[in-house]
Amino acid sequence: MIWEVFRQERPGEYHAHCGNVHAPDRELARQFAAIQHGRRKPTNSLWVVPRDEIGEIDAEDVAFGGTTDKSYRWATTYSTAGADASEVAESEDDQADAEQRRGES
Template identity: 80%
Template sequence: MIWEVFRQEKTGGYHTHCGNVHAPDREMAQQYAAIQHGRRKPTNSIWVVPRDEIGEINDDEVAFGGTTDRSYRWATAYNTTGEDASEVVESEDEQADAEKRRGEA
């Protein structure tokens, strides 16, 4: 029987898959996992799970949430029509006039 092994490096950390072991029962699988996967790197705990007991859900079966579109945060996400907003044009004209008056004074 094949047993999948997940290792946690530090307390509170995630368990990550680190391999598998072949063993006839749970007790032997735990011993093999401790020897093969627990002694080479810092290890806080090990999960040993029968491969048959691991379920998988993929995106064909369920529509996962995905990521939220945050493209509005980037200027490149906006389409420009080539026309500036009237407020921008008025402001630019006012600033240009103010610069001219400063230069004349």
């Protein structure tokens, strides 16, 4: 049985996929993962998940974010006057970045 492993490096951070292990049950999967994926890189927590329980939908299945113009969803579409609040500006920058990366993929 294959278990997918997600690592969180430090408290508060996100768990990100880092690999997998073969193991017959959850207990051994946890123990194997601790060694295989936690022994060198900084690790605060690992999640182990049975691979069979993972559903996947990919860009072949669905046009993520649509194919027609959805620019109404993005802060960058709206031009407003005067200095924006810092958190609004930060959101807009993050959205600009995401939009650009969407465009590149």
